[in-house]
Amino acid sequence: MSQVEKEKVLDLMQKIGFTDYEARVYITLVTEGSLNPTQLSNLSGVPRPNVYAVLKKLIRKGFAEKEAVKRAPLYSAVPPDIVLKTIKEDLKNKEQHTETLKKWFQEDRIAAPGRMPTAWLIDGEKRITEIVEDLLQRSKNRIHAIITPTFIKPNKEPNSILKILEEKAKQNIDIIAGWKINQDTLEIAQTLSQHGTIYHWSLGEIPLGTYIADGKDCLVSFIGKWEPIPTYDLGIWIRNPTYVKPFEYLAERLLSLNITAKTRIKELQKRET
Template sequence: MDNVELLMSFGLTRQEARVYILLLGEGALSGYEAAKRLGISRSNAYAALAGLVDKGAAYVAEEQAVQYHAVSIKEFCSNKLHYMEELSETLERQIPKQKQEDAKYLTIRGRRHIEDKFRNMLKEVKERVYLSVSASVADLFREELAELTAQNKKVVLLTDEQYILDGAIIYYAGKRSFASGHTGCEETVDGQIRLITDSSYALTGELQDEETSACLYSANPNLVKLLKDALANEIKLIEIEGKSKDIDKEG
């Protein structure tokens, strides 16, 4: 995503984002100057500047000629996030409570949406979490996982490389295709994920690029049990292989 698209995620229109970037780079400008620099009509420039002022991204300096000053990107984003947090709390109080999740199977597409779901599932953990992911994927959620272990919640991780996470139970599956549960593969499947939280919710699928990523999410007890059994079998196999290696060393 380029800077314009990133700013649009904070509520600016494309035109407002372009004018805002110009103000950040040039300093104070009048509407006429902004229009001339960007090659847009004065009416569009003034509309964009008014929008920036209204959204807290610019201030007006009324001196000999009206000029617009950009609010720093850090201040603008921080203010926006604070405001959205306040709105979120208000909505949580006012919106009717969500009905209890049923056992439907839901498809989640797009890498960002899958990461969001994964992260939110971790934040909702009450007692325990089991996950089978590559070390690189685990790193995406290190902060949330560390928070769980700090709260003495059980975290069991199966991964493809040596991984350090204080308080977690970690199993190293090596070059096994740990995420699919099969053995004998020469390479791990880096983007495959399995996540079970509180023995009640499951997320499984592939985390690849934005277009091809897709996962299945459900509170269906059959899917949860299926994934739990697969993970348990994988752990047993890792433990057996570990004991075999110990015996070989002793012999």
């Protein structure tokens, strides 16, 4: 193994959880075979006082083995395929645990006493979309949504926001929502109108996007760019019911100033005939 290749391997090993010293000791054992601590220090470049601590950690993790003799034992590496399999399984378990913890935190099961999340500034359409989809998916009772053109793409299948609303409507969750209904979203507007209160935004440019779940989780998006088309890529994410409630009221009031989806649907159907 060339020095360049060795450095690449060391870098990859650190990315999957090894410390620099652990990676150097393990690679040395793999390439050189069984060694004592002095030999390991000389060949790996790890200071001898540190070698002992590193070997203990590698043995504890199951990545190295110690010769079963009382004096001057040698140390050897557990085969890389076994080590990598162990790491892969560990990463998989960590991913599962991460998802479980994510649900706990999102459902507010874990919270510091006397403290409530307030608000965060969100930048970028991608992150805004992720948060909006997540909070709508977690809704259990009601949804208020003023949906900006960002989420309604012409001549394409209705995006996930509208599909989420459709799924939630089938779960008997109360929905008050509105957007610029056109031929591309006519069918889903008809479906949602049967289950919730749906409006067609008819007052010109939509000033802001508002997505609220259960009166306690809200993302409000604003226009960050006007040219060549308005882009709602700035947002405020609010997770305190005290502050979310006014936005829920604002969304209802703004939507009520527009025509109903049923009226808009009739208009579009007449145009087709």
